[in-house]
Amino acid sequence: MVAYKNGWKYGILIFVAIFFIVLGAVGIGVSTYFYNEEMTDEVQGRFGIVFDAGGSGTRMYIYSFDNNNQYVQTLQEDCEGDGLSKYGGRTSDLKPLLNKCLEDASTNIPKEVSTSNVPLYLKATAGMRKLREQNMTTYNNVWSAVRAILNNGSFPVKMAETMLGIKEAQYSWTTVNHLLKSTDDTSGLLEMGSTSLQVAFEPHSSNSIPSNYSEEVSLNGKSYKIYAHSYMCLGRDEFGRRYYAKLAADKFNNSATIMNPCGFQGYNVSKTYTDLFEVPCVKGDFAQELFGQSINPDLSSMNATDSFTFVGTGDFDACKQQVESMFKKNCTHSSCGTLDAYQPDLYGHFTGIGGGVYFAAEFLQLPDDFTENDFENKTKELCTTPLNEVKNRTGFGKYSYDYCLSNTYTNFVLQNLLKINKTEKGVINFARKINDQKISWTMGSIIEDTPDMSPSVMEVTRDLESTNYYVVIAISAVLLVLGLFLFSYLCFCSNNKNGSVSNRTV
Numbered sequence: 001m002v003a004y005k006n007g008w009k010y011g012i013l014i015f016v017a018i019f020f021i022v023l024g025a026v027g028i029g030v031s032t033y034f035y036n037e038e039m040t041d042e043v044q045g046r047f048g049i050v051f052d053a054g055g056s057g058t059r060m061y062i063y064s065f066d067n068n069n070q071y072v073q074t075l076q077e078d079c080e081g082d083g084l085s086k087y088g089g090r091t092s093d094l095k096p097l098l099n100k101c102l103e104d105a106s107t108n109i110p111k112e113v114s115t116s117n118v119p120l121y122l123k124a125t126a127g128m129r130k131l132r133e134q135n136m137t138t139y140n141n142v143w144s145a146v147r148a149i150l151n152n153g154s155f156p157v158k159m160a161e162t163m164l165g166i167k168e169a170q171y172s173w174t175t176v177n178h179l180l181k182s183t184d185d186t187s188g189l190l191e192m193g194s195t196s197l198q199v200a201f202e203p204h205s206s207n208s209i210p211s212n213y214s215e216e217v218s219l220n221g222k223s224y225k226i227y228a229h230s231y232m233c234l235g236r237d238e239f240g241r242r243y244y245a246k247l248a249a250d251k252f253n254n255s256a257t258i259m260n261p262c263g264f265q266g267y268n269v270s271k272t273y274t275d276l277f278e279v280p281c282v283k284g285d286f287a288q289e290l291f292g293q294s295i296n297p298d299l300s301s302m303n304a305t306d307s308f309t310f311v312g313t314g315d316f317d318a319c320k321q322q323v324e325s326m327f328k329k330n331c332t333h334s335s336c337g338t339l340d341a342y343q344p345d346l347y348g349h350f351t352g353i354g355g356g357v358y359f360a361a362e363f364l365q366l367p368d369d370f371t372e373n374d375f376e377n378k379t380k381e382l383c384t385t386p387l388n389e390v391k392n393r394t395g396f397g398k399y400s401y402d403y404c405l406s407n408t409y410t411n412f413v414l415q416n417l418l419k420i421n422k423t424e425k426g427v428i429n430f431a432r433k434i435n436d437q438k439i440s441w442t443m444g445s446i447i448e449d450t451p452d453m454s455p456s457v458m459e460v461t462r463d464l465e466s467t468n469y470y471v472v473i474a475i476s477a478v479l480l481v482l483g484l485f486l487f488s489y490l491c492f493c494s495n496n497k498n499g500s501v502s503n504r505t506v
């Protein structure tokens with residue numbers, strides 16, 4: 001054994017023993033450290049469902065929200081194409097239509113996400129606000145049917161009711177500025193739907209805005225106090241109804257044939273007495289209060305089912321004058337938009353959205369950074385073009401027959417409601433999408449309701465997988481035991497040898 005102590009072999013074995021001990025201890029320590037280091041990954045983001053119950057139809061949107069603060073529209077689906085207000089006498093027809101959307105929603109929610117945690121909002125806009133003015137009993141019956149259908153589904157219903165017009169304006173403003181990633185400079189909003197028109201913008205000073213014209217918005221890490229207002233009855237369809245009704249009342253002279261300055265030459269259209277003279281936007285107390293005039297002429301020679309025939313004359317100047325005659329001019333505030341609604345001075349750039357304004361404006365083929373003068377001149381050019389030539393334009397469709405009226409009305413809104421500088425370029429642009437995402441107030445709604453969205457589905461992972469950890473621990477333990485055994489053995493042998501030498505010396 002003297003060779004082990006004094007020779008090179010003994011030194012090598014000592015080194016090997018210590019190396020095994022250190023390697024085993026380090027292996028156990030390092031692997032345990034990495035095994036205990038947990039990483040949490042988001043498997044699925046948060047989800048929410050918003051139904052847009054508009055005046056011309058109900059659409060369903062599913063949104064997700066992830067840890068990167070990204071809102072993504074994962075599904076858009078049309079549920080019905082008339083508007084809830086049209087189902088007053090046939091609420092049973094709603095069940096299969098809404099159930100189809102609910103079933104598709106369940107299919108499109110990832111399987112890792114429990115539908116019982118995904119909130120559902122059905123928010124109705126001006127179509128149902130209009131029905132509430134027309135017939136409260138029918139209004140309540142429609143909502144009873146809708147809520148029964150939704151409550152029978154698999155999603156918790158957070159809201160199923162008619163929302164305020166000012167909230168619609170706020171949500172649309174939020175959507176536009178979220179998609180634009182606005183921070184310091186925000187975009188104002190002009191939105192025209194089928195029944196109402198919304199205006200919202202961040203004024204130069206928000207201190208003096210009356211509370212019923214303002215909303216607080218948190219967006220992109222900042223807080224805003226915006227001006228917001230919704231004009232009932234100023235949407236495309238309801239404005240058109242009132243236009244034709246007033247034209248008939250103004251021009252009727254014991255003849256059902258009416259000259260229509262806002263119609264293309266060669267375009268004749270018939271509309272019944274009942275369809276035109278309707279509560280609340282044309283006649284009744286609501287119309288009287290809003291417009292200062294209830295249009296309810298005594299046309300004793302006509303029956304309710306009789307029709308007026310409107311003959312297009314393509315006279316822009318007369319069309320513009322007829323449109324302007326529909327609005328009262330009084331203002332009881334420090335400043336107004338139109339119809340005696342408070343509105344602070346216009347500030348910033350505007351984005352025009354909504355089917356009531358976008359497609360008709362696109363048909364004008366406006367130049368980039370157009371001025372309001374450009375808009376009016378292009379509208380005048382369109383209105384004075386005969387129908388047979390208009391039909392040859394790119395984009396002509398079934399709604400294009402009223403594009404002279406639609407754009408003349410938009411021109412009035414730009415000049416008299418927003419009061420846009422006629423010669424300034426790029427004050428407003430019309431958009432349907434921003435950064436390839438369709439613009440809808442529903443995104444602004446889900447941004448506000450983010451705290452109620454379903455919780456994220458998280459997955460816990462480790463830097464070192466369990467199987468690999470146990471293998472490393474086993475190998476390290478074997479090395480540690482071998483090292484300790486070898487070291488102990490060498491020490492034992494060394495001590496015994498030293499004892500034998502001492503005895504012989506004595």
